[in-house]
Amino acid sequence: MIPAIRGTHDILPGEVERWQRVEDVSRRLFERYGYAEVRTPVIEREELFAKGTGETTDIVQKEMYAFTDKGGERITLRPEATPSLVRAFVEHSLEQSMPVPKIYLFGPMFRYERPQKGRYRQFHQLDVEVFGISDPAIDAEVLDLAWALVTELGIANVELVVNSVGCPACRPAFSEALVKALGEDVGRLCADCQRRAATNPLRIFDCKVAQDQPLIDTLPHSTDYLCESCKAHFAAVERHLHVYGIPYRLSHRLVRGLDYYTRTTFEILAGNIGAQNAILGGGRYDGLVKQLGGPDRVGIGFAAGIERLVLAMPEEAGAHGRVPIFVASMGEAARDSGIALLRDLRRAGLEAHMEYEGRSIKSQMKRADRLKAAYALIIGDNELARGEVTVKNMRTSEQAQVPRAGILDYCRARVSGGQE
Ligand code: HAM
Secondary structure (H helix, E strand, O other): OOOOOOOOOOOOOOOHHHHHHHHHHHHHHHHHOOOEEOOOOOEEEHHHHHHHOOOOOHHHHHHOEEEEOOOOOEEEEOOOOHHHHHHHHHHOOHHHHOOOOEEEEEEEEEOOOOOEOOEOOEEEEEEEEEEOOOOHHHHHHHHHHHHHHHHHOOOOOEEEEEEEOOOOOOHHHHHHHHHHHHHHHHHHOOHHHHHHHHHOHHHHHHOOOHHHHHHHHOOOOHHHHOOHHHHHHHHHHHHHHHHHOOOOEEOOOOOOOOOOOEEEEEEEEEOOOOOOOEEEEEEEOOOHHHHOOOOOOOEEEEEEEHHHHHHHOOHHHHOOOOOOEEEEEOOHHHHHHHHHHHHHHHHOOOOEEOOOOOOOHHHHHHHHHHOOOOEEEEEOHHHHHHOEEEEEEOOOOOEEEEEHHHHHHHHHHHHHOOOO
16 A cells, blocks of 8 residues: 555545535635635746745745756745735736635645644645735724634634734834844744844744743834834724624734735634644735735735644534435336436435445345435335335334325425425
Protein backbone atom coordinates (compact mmCIF):
# COMPACT_ATOMS: atom_id res chain seq x y z
CA MET A 1 0.00 0.00 0.00
CA ILE A 2 1.25 3.47 -0.84
CA PRO A 3 0.05 5.71 2.00
CA ALA A 4 -1.12 9.32 1.75
CA ILE A 5 1.50 12.05 2.14
CA ARG A 6 2.19 13.28 5.70
CA GLY A 7 0.03 16.25 6.57
CA THR A 8 -2.67 15.35 4.03
CA HIS A 9 -5.83 13.43 4.77
CA ASP A 10 -8.77 11.70 3.14
CA ILE A 11 -12.26 12.84 4.05
CA LEU A 12 -14.40 9.75 4.20
CA PRO A 13 -18.12 8.97 4.45
CA GLY A 14 -19.16 9.59 8.04
CA GLU A 15 -17.06 12.76 8.17
CA VAL A 16 -17.76 14.16 4.72
CA GLU A 17 -21.35 14.94 5.76
CA ARG A 18 -19.97 17.52 8.19
CA TRP A 19 -17.92 19.08 5.38
CA GLN A 20 -21.00 19.22 3.20
CA ARG A 21 -22.85 20.93 6.02
CA VAL A 22 -20.11 23.58 6.35
CA GLU A 23 -20.25 24.16 2.61
CA ASP A 24 -24.06 24.30 2.48
CA VAL A 25 -24.42 26.64 5.45
CA SER A 26 -21.67 28.99 4.32
CA ARG A 27 -22.77 29.09 0.69
CA ARG A 28 -26.31 30.05 1.71
CA LEU A 29 -25.01 32.61 4.19
CA PHE A 30 -22.51 34.20 1.75
CA GLU A 31 -25.22 34.57 -0.85
CA ARG A 32 -27.50 36.32 1.67
CA TYR A 33 -24.72 38.87 2.21
CA GLY A 34 -24.30 39.43 -1.54
CA TYR A 35 -21.19 37.33 -2.27
CA ALA A 36 -20.68 35.39 -5.50
CA GLU A 37 -18.51 32.29 -5.86
CA VAL A 38 -15.18 32.35 -7.69
CA ARG A 39 -12.93 29.37 -8.38
CA THR A 40 -9.28 30.01 -9.11
CA PRO A 41 -6.42 27.62 -9.97
CA VAL A 42 -4.54 25.82 -7.21
CA ILE A 43 -1.24 26.71 -8.89
CA GLU A 44 -0.10 30.30 -9.37
CA ARG A 45 3.16 32.11 -10.11
CA GLU A 46 5.43 32.06 -7.07
CA GLU A 47 5.82 35.84 -7.20
CA LEU A 48 2.10 36.35 -6.54
CA PHE A 49 2.59 35.12 -2.97
CA ALA A 50 6.11 36.48 -2.55
CA LYS A 51 4.68 39.94 -3.32
CA GLY A 52 1.18 39.40 -1.93
CA THR A 53 1.52 37.33 1.24
CA GLY A 54 4.90 38.99 1.82
CA GLU A 55 8.60 38.16 1.73
CA THR A 56 8.99 38.43 5.51
CA THR A 57 6.19 36.00 6.40
CA ASP A 58 6.78 32.44 7.61
CA ILE A 59 4.52 31.27 4.79
CA VAL A 60 6.79 32.64 2.06
CA GLN A 61 10.07 31.99 3.83
CA LYS A 62 9.48 28.46 5.02
CA GLU A 63 6.18 26.95 4.01
CA MET A 64 5.57 27.27 0.29
CA TYR A 65 5.30 24.28 -2.00
CA ALA A 66 7.22 25.91 -4.84
CA PHE A 67 8.87 24.30 -7.83
CA THR A 68 10.13 24.97 -11.32
CA ASP A 69 7.85 23.46 -13.96
CA LYS A 70 8.98 21.87 -17.20
CA GLY A 71 8.77 25.24 -18.95
CA GLY A 72 11.14 26.79 -16.40
CA GLU A 73 8.45 28.83 -14.59
CA ARG A 74 8.47 29.17 -10.81
CA ILE A 75 5.12 27.80 -9.64
CA THR A 76 3.52 27.63 -6.17
CA LEU A 77 0.68 25.57 -4.77
CA ARG A 78 -1.35 28.38 -3.21
CA PRO A 79 -0.75 28.73 0.54
CA GLU A 80 -3.77 31.04 0.91
CA ALA A 81 -6.49 32.45 -1.33
CA THR A 82 -6.32 36.22 -0.88
CA PRO A 83 -3.57 36.99 -3.45
CA SER A 84 -5.30 34.68 -5.97
CA LEU A 85 -8.62 36.45 -5.47
CA VAL A 86 -6.98 39.85 -5.78
CA ARG A 87 -5.34 38.65 -8.99
CA ALA A 88 -8.68 37.45 -10.35
CA PHE A 89 -10.37 40.72 -9.32
CA VAL A 90 -7.75 42.71 -11.24
CA GLU A 91 -7.28 40.37 -14.19
CA HIS A 92 -11.02 40.25 -14.96
CA SER A 93 -11.86 43.84 -13.89
CA LEU A 94 -14.55 42.44 -11.62
CA GLU A 95 -15.52 45.91 -10.47
CA GLN A 96 -16.91 46.52 -13.98
CA SER A 97 -19.29 43.57 -13.77
CA MET A 98 -20.11 43.58 -10.05
CA PRO A 99 -21.66 46.71 -8.46
CA VAL A 100 -20.12 45.66 -5.13
CA PRO A 101 -17.32 43.16 -5.73
CA LYS A 102 -17.90 40.57 -3.00
CA ILE A 103 -16.49 37.13 -3.78
CA TYR A 104 -16.00 33.81 -2.02
CA LEU A 105 -14.01 30.65 -2.62
CA PHE A 106 -13.76 27.12 -1.19
CA GLY A 107 -10.67 25.05 -1.77
CA PRO A 108 -7.45 23.37 -0.74
CA MET A 109 -4.41 25.37 0.42
CA PHE A 110 -0.86 24.08 0.92
CA ARG A 111 1.67 24.99 3.60
CA TYR A 112 4.71 22.97 4.56
CA GLU A 113 4.09 23.19 8.31
CA ARG A 114 4.69 20.64 11.07
CA PRO A 115 1.50 18.55 11.05
CA GLN A 116 -0.48 18.20 14.27
CA LYS A 117 -4.14 18.15 15.31
CA GLY A 118 -5.87 20.90 13.33
CA ARG A 119 -2.74 21.68 11.28
CA TYR A 120 -2.15 20.06 7.91
CA ARG A 121 0.02 20.53 4.86
CA GLN A 122 -3.00 20.34 2.57
CA PHE A 123 -5.92 21.96 4.32
CA HIS A 124 -9.08 23.65 3.12
CA GLN A 125 -10.36 27.17 3.48
CA LEU A 126 -13.51 29.03 2.79
CA ASP A 127 -12.56 32.60 1.99
CA VAL A 128 -14.51 35.81 1.41
CA GLU A 129 -13.20 39.14 0.08
CA VAL A 130 -14.82 42.54 -0.58
CA PHE A 131 -13.15 45.20 -2.70
CA GLY A 132 -13.42 48.96 -2.96
CA ILE A 133 -15.18 49.91 0.29
CA SER A 134 -13.27 52.00 2.85
CA ASP A 135 -16.17 52.69 5.19
CA PRO A 136 -15.82 50.91 8.56
CA ALA A 137 -19.41 49.67 8.10
CA ILE A 138 -17.99 46.99 5.79
CA ASP A 139 -15.44 45.89 8.40
CA ALA A 140 -18.30 45.35 10.84
CA GLU A 141 -20.43 43.61 8.20
CA VAL A 142 -17.58 41.21 7.41
CA LEU A 143 -17.19 40.53 11.14
CA ASP A 144 -20.93 39.97 11.41
CA LEU A 145 -20.72 37.46 8.54
CA ALA A 146 -17.86 35.62 10.28
CA TRP A 147 -19.81 35.56 13.52
CA ALA A 148 -22.99 34.39 11.78
CA LEU A 149 -21.02 31.56 10.17
CA VAL A 150 -19.75 30.08 13.43
CA THR A 151 -23.15 30.63 15.06
CA GLU A 152 -25.07 28.89 12.26
CA LEU A 153 -22.67 25.97 12.40
CA GLY A 154 -23.56 25.64 16.07
CA ILE A 155 -19.98 26.19 17.21
CA ALA A 156 -20.10 27.16 20.88
CA ASN A 157 -17.35 28.47 23.14
CA VAL A 158 -15.90 30.90 20.58
CA GLU A 159 -14.21 34.23 21.02
CA LEU A 160 -13.80 37.06 18.50
CA VAL A 161 -10.58 39.02 18.93
CA VAL A 162 -9.90 42.24 17.03
CA ASN A 163 -7.09 44.75 16.69
CA SER A 164 -5.92 47.55 14.43
CA VAL A 165 -2.40 47.40 12.97
CA GLY A 166 -2.52 50.88 11.42
CA CYS A 167 -1.49 51.90 7.92
CA PRO A 168 1.74 52.75 6.08
CA ALA A 169 1.50 56.26 7.55
CA CYS A 170 1.53 55.20 11.22
CA ARG A 171 3.18 51.75 11.04
CA PRO A 172 6.80 53.03 10.83
CA ALA A 173 6.43 54.89 14.15
CA PHE A 174 5.05 51.74 15.75
CA SER A 175 7.83 49.54 14.30
CA GLU A 176 10.37 52.01 15.61
CA ALA A 177 8.74 51.98 19.03
CA LEU A 178 8.95 48.18 19.10
CA VAL A 179 12.65 48.15 18.23
CA LYS A 180 13.29 50.89 20.79
CA ALA A 181 11.36 49.08 23.53
CA LEU A 182 13.32 45.91 22.84
CA GLY A 183 16.65 47.72 22.93
CA GLU A 184 19.49 45.44 23.97
CA ASP A 185 16.98 42.75 25.03
CA VAL A 186 16.49 41.79 21.39
CA GLY A 187 19.50 39.49 21.84
CA ARG A 188 17.49 37.45 24.37
CA LEU A 189 14.81 36.60 21.81
CA CYS A 190 14.85 33.55 19.53
CA ALA A 191 16.80 33.68 16.25
CA ASP A 192 13.57 34.14 14.26
CA CYS A 193 12.60 37.17 16.37
CA GLN A 194 16.03 38.71 15.97
CA ARG A 195 15.60 38.44 12.23
CA ARG A 196 12.06 39.83 12.53
CA ALA A 197 13.32 42.81 14.56
CA ALA A 198 15.54 43.73 11.64
CA THR A 199 13.10 43.05 8.77
CA ASN A 200 9.55 43.49 10.10
CA PRO A 201 9.30 44.05 13.88
CA LEU A 202 5.52 43.51 13.89
CA ARG A 203 6.12 39.84 13.09
CA ILE A 204 7.61 39.43 16.60
CA PHE A 205 4.03 39.13 17.85
CA ASP A 206 3.67 35.90 15.81
CA CYS A 207 6.38 34.24 17.95
CA LYS A 208 5.27 31.03 19.66
CA VAL A 209 8.54 30.39 21.58
CA ALA A 210 7.62 30.16 25.27
CA GLN A 211 10.76 31.89 26.66
CA ASP A 212 10.13 34.92 24.43
CA GLN A 213 6.61 35.56 25.64
CA PRO A 214 7.26 37.55 28.88
CA LEU A 215 9.33 40.09 26.95
CA ILE A 216 6.86 40.26 24.06
CA ASP A 217 4.07 40.94 26.54
CA THR A 218 5.82 44.15 27.65
CA LEU A 219 5.99 45.60 24.11
CA PRO A 220 3.96 48.67 23.03
CA HIS A 221 0.46 48.29 21.55
CA SER A 222 -0.28 49.19 17.93
CA THR A 223 -3.52 50.95 18.93
CA ASP A 224 -1.46 53.52 20.86
CA TYR A 225 0.39 54.49 17.68
CA LEU A 226 -2.50 54.87 15.21
CA CYS A 227 -2.72 58.02 13.11
CA GLU A 228 -5.90 60.09 13.42
CA SER A 229 -7.70 58.47 10.50
CA CYS A 230 -6.81 54.90 11.59
CA LYS A 231 -7.93 55.76 15.11
CA ALA A 232 -11.27 57.12 13.85
CA HIS A 233 -11.72 54.07 11.60
CA PHE A 234 -11.14 51.64 14.44
CA ALA A 235 -13.46 53.56 16.79
CA ALA A 236 -16.18 53.34 14.13
CA VAL A 237 -15.61 49.58 13.68
CA GLU A 238 -16.05 49.11 17.43
CA ARG A 239 -19.20 51.25 17.43
CA HIS A 240 -20.69 49.19 14.60
CA LEU A 241 -19.84 45.97 16.43
CA HIS A 242 -21.96 47.24 19.30
CA VAL A 243 -24.80 47.95 16.86
CA TYR A 244 -24.55 44.36 15.57
CA GLY A 245 -24.41 43.14 19.16
CA ILE A 246 -21.31 41.03 18.57
CA PRO A 247 -19.12 40.39 21.63
CA TYR A 248 -15.37 40.77 21.05
CA ARG A 249 -12.07 41.22 22.85
CA LEU A 250 -9.35 43.68 21.89
CA SER A 251 -5.98 41.94 21.51
CA HIS A 252 -2.92 44.07 20.82
CA ARG A 253 -0.95 40.92 19.90
CA LEU A 254 -3.17 40.18 16.95
CA VAL A 255 -0.97 41.41 14.08
CA ARG A 256 -1.65 38.27 11.96
CA GLY A 257 1.05 36.37 10.09
CA LEU A 258 0.64 37.95 6.65
CA ASP A 259 2.21 41.20 5.47
CA TYR A 260 -0.69 42.88 3.70
CA TYR A 261 -2.88 43.83 6.64
CA THR A 262 -3.75 47.44 7.37
CA ARG A 263 -6.09 48.72 10.08
CA THR A 264 -8.61 46.08 11.20
CA THR A 265 -7.39 42.54 11.94
CA PHE A 266 -9.41 39.77 13.60
CA GLU A 267 -9.60 36.10 14.48
CA ILE A 268 -12.18 33.76 15.91
CA LEU A 269 -10.82 31.27 18.44
CA ALA A 270 -12.57 28.06 19.46
CA GLY A 271 -12.26 26.73 22.99
CA ASN A 272 -12.60 23.02 22.38
CA ILE A 273 -10.19 22.00 19.62
CA GLY A 274 -6.71 22.10 21.15
CA ALA A 275 -3.66 24.24 20.43
CA GLN A 276 -4.56 25.14 16.84
CA ASN A 277 -7.58 27.09 17.99
CA ALA A 278 -7.86 29.83 15.33
CA ILE A 279 -10.82 28.72 13.24
CA LEU A 280 -11.01 31.92 11.20
CA GLY A 281 -8.80 34.93 10.55
CA GLY A 282 -8.83 38.02 8.41
CA GLY A 283 -8.55 41.74 8.10
CA ARG A 284 -8.31 44.77 5.89
CA TYR A 285 -5.60 45.06 3.21
CA ASP A 286 -5.89 48.54 1.72
CA GLY A 287 -2.65 48.50 -0.30
CA LEU A 288 -2.62 44.96 -1.68
CA VAL A 289 -4.62 45.41 -4.89
CA LYS A 290 -2.35 48.23 -6.03
CA GLN A 291 0.75 46.41 -4.92
CA LEU A 292 -0.22 43.47 -7.13
CA GLY A 293 -0.53 45.76 -10.14
CA GLY A 294 -4.23 46.65 -9.92
CA PRO A 295 -6.06 49.93 -9.39
CA ASP A 296 -5.85 51.65 -6.01
CA ARG A 297 -8.67 49.75 -4.29
CA VAL A 298 -9.03 48.79 -0.67
CA GLY A 299 -10.07 45.32 0.44
CA ILE A 300 -11.12 43.26 3.42
CA GLY A 301 -11.93 39.61 4.00
CA PHE A 302 -11.34 36.48 6.01
CA ALA A 303 -10.65 32.77 5.68
CA ALA A 304 -11.75 29.91 7.90
CA GLY A 305 -10.04 26.54 8.09
CA ILE A 306 -12.68 23.96 7.20
CA GLU A 307 -10.87 21.16 9.11
CA ARG A 308 -11.01 23.31 12.23
CA LEU A 309 -14.67 24.28 11.74
CA VAL A 310 -15.52 20.58 11.37
CA LEU A 311 -13.55 19.77 14.56
CA ALA A 312 -15.30 22.52 16.50
CA MET A 313 -18.82 21.68 15.30
CA PRO A 314 -21.14 19.78 17.63
CA GLU A 315 -21.36 15.99 17.12
CA GLU A 316 -24.83 15.84 15.62
CA ALA A 317 -24.05 18.51 13.04
CA GLY A 318 -23.41 16.02 10.23
CA ALA A 319 -26.89 14.49 10.20
CA HIS A 320 -28.35 15.19 6.80
CA GLY A 321 -31.88 13.87 7.16
CA ARG A 322 -31.32 11.12 4.60
CA VAL A 323 -34.19 8.69 4.10
CA PRO A 324 -32.92 5.62 2.22
CA ILE A 325 -35.46 3.30 0.62
CA PHE A 326 -34.60 -0.34 -0.12
CA VAL A 327 -36.20 -2.32 -2.93
CA ALA A 328 -36.31 -6.08 -2.27
CA SER A 329 -37.60 -8.64 -4.76
CA MET A 330 -38.20 -12.38 -5.07
CA GLY A 331 -38.02 -14.11 -8.45
CA GLU A 332 -36.82 -12.95 -11.84
CA ALA A 333 -39.95 -11.10 -12.99
CA ALA A 334 -40.21 -9.34 -9.64
CA ARG A 335 -36.55 -8.37 -9.83
CA ASP A 336 -37.07 -6.66 -13.20
CA SER A 337 -40.07 -4.84 -11.77
CA GLY A 338 -37.93 -3.89 -8.74
CA ILE A 339 -35.24 -2.41 -10.97
CA ALA A 340 -37.84 -0.30 -12.78
CA LEU A 341 -39.17 0.83 -9.39
CA LEU A 342 -35.64 1.70 -8.27
CA ARG A 343 -35.22 3.85 -11.36
CA ASP A 344 -38.57 5.59 -10.76
CA LEU A 345 -37.73 6.32 -7.11
CA ARG A 346 -34.40 7.88 -8.04
CA ARG A 347 -35.96 9.89 -10.86
CA ALA A 348 -38.49 11.15 -8.29
CA GLY A 349 -35.63 12.49 -6.17
CA LEU A 350 -35.54 9.72 -3.56
CA GLU A 351 -32.52 7.75 -2.33
CA ALA A 352 -33.01 4.11 -3.31
CA HIS A 353 -30.95 0.92 -2.99
CA MET A 354 -31.11 -2.76 -3.94
CA GLU A 355 -29.13 -5.94 -3.44
CA TYR A 356 -27.33 -6.89 -6.63
CA GLU A 357 -26.36 -10.48 -6.07
CA GLY A 358 -29.94 -11.85 -6.19
CA ARG A 359 -29.75 -13.50 -2.77
CA SER A 360 -32.53 -14.64 -0.44
CA ILE A 361 -35.10 -12.17 0.85
CA LYS A 362 -33.53 -12.59 4.29
CA SER A 363 -30.12 -11.41 3.14
CA GLN A 364 -31.75 -8.58 1.17
CA MET A 365 -33.45 -7.37 4.36
CA LYS A 366 -30.13 -7.60 6.20
CA ARG A 367 -28.60 -5.32 3.60
CA ALA A 368 -31.56 -2.93 4.07
CA ASP A 369 -30.77 -2.84 7.80
CA ARG A 370 -27.09 -2.13 7.22
CA LEU A 371 -27.99 0.70 4.86
CA LYS A 372 -30.26 2.08 7.62
CA ALA A 373 -33.18 2.04 5.18
CA ALA A 374 -36.29 3.79 6.45
CA TYR A 375 -38.59 1.68 4.21
CA ALA A 376 -38.28 -1.57 2.35
CA LEU A 377 -40.42 -1.94 -0.77
CA ILE A 378 -40.98 -5.67 -1.33
CA ILE A 379 -42.08 -7.21 -4.62
CA GLY A 380 -42.84 -10.91 -5.06
CA ASP A 381 -45.12 -12.93 -7.34
CA ASN A 382 -48.23 -12.00 -5.29
CA GLU A 383 -47.47 -8.29 -5.43
CA LEU A 384 -46.81 -8.53 -9.17
CA ALA A 385 -50.12 -10.30 -9.77
CA ARG A 386 -52.07 -7.70 -7.78
CA GLY A 387 -50.15 -4.68 -9.11
CA GLU A 388 -49.07 -3.78 -5.59
CA VAL A 389 -45.95 -3.26 -3.51
CA THR A 390 -45.55 -4.31 0.14
CA VAL A 391 -44.11 -1.41 2.11
CA LYS A 392 -42.34 -2.23 5.35
CA ASN A 393 -41.55 0.58 7.77
CA MET A 394 -38.14 -0.57 9.00
CA ARG A 395 -38.39 1.26 12.29
CA THR A 396 -41.84 0.09 13.39
CA SER A 397 -41.96 -3.13 11.27
CA GLU A 398 -45.52 -2.14 10.17
CA GLN A 399 -46.46 -3.28 6.69
CA ALA A 400 -48.88 -1.85 4.14
CA GLN A 401 -50.02 -2.86 0.65
CA VAL A 402 -49.74 0.07 -1.76
CA PRO A 403 -50.80 0.07 -5.44
CA ARG A 404 -47.75 0.23 -7.73
CA ALA A 405 -49.26 3.26 -9.49
CA GLY A 406 -49.38 5.23 -6.24
CA ILE A 407 -46.06 4.12 -4.69
CA LEU A 408 -44.02 7.18 -5.67
CA ASP A 409 -46.56 9.57 -4.11
CA TYR A 410 -46.73 7.35 -1.04
CA CYS A 411 -42.93 7.40 -0.56
CA ARG A 412 -42.53 11.07 -1.39
CA ALA A 413 -45.18 12.05 1.18
CA ARG A 414 -43.45 10.04 3.90
CA VAL A 415 -39.92 11.13 3.08
CA SER A 416 -40.71 14.84 2.88
CA GLY A 417 -43.05 14.64 5.88
CA GLY A 418 -40.21 13.12 7.91
CA GLN A 419 -42.49 10.24 9.01
CA GLU A 420 -39.88 7.58 8.58
P1 HAM B 1 -4.67 32.60 7.88
O1 HAM B 1 -4.85 33.09 9.28
O2 HAM B 1 -3.29 32.26 7.45
O3 HAM B 1 -5.30 33.71 6.96
O4 HAM B 1 -5.58 31.34 7.66
C1 HAM B 1 -6.97 31.39 7.91
C2 HAM B 1 -7.43 30.12 8.61
O5 HAM B 1 -7.01 28.96 7.87
C3 HAM B 1 -6.81 29.91 9.99
O6 HAM B 1 -7.54 30.63 10.97
C4 HAM B 1 -7.00 28.41 10.16
O7 HAM B 1 -8.32 28.11 10.58
C5 HAM B 1 -6.80 27.88 8.75
N1 HAM B 1 -5.43 27.35 8.58
C6 HAM B 1 -4.30 28.02 8.31
N2 HAM B 1 -3.25 27.19 8.22
C7 HAM B 1 -3.72 25.94 8.42
C8 HAM B 1 -3.14 24.62 8.44
N3 HAM B 1 -1.84 24.42 8.20
N4 HAM B 1 -3.95 23.56 8.69
C9 HAM B 1 -5.28 23.74 8.92
N5 HAM B 1 -5.87 24.95 8.91
C10 HAM B 1 -5.12 26.03 8.67
C11 HAM B 1 -5.35 33.63 5.59
O8 HAM B 1 -5.11 32.64 4.97
C12 HAM B 1 -5.84 34.91 4.94
N6 HAM B 1 -5.83 34.69 3.48
C13 HAM B 1 -7.21 35.29 5.44
C14 HAM B 1 -7.75 36.52 4.81
C15 HAM B 1 -8.66 36.61 3.82
N7 HAM B 1 -7.42 37.77 5.11
C16 HAM B 1 -8.08 38.61 4.34
N8 HAM B 1 -8.83 37.91 3.54
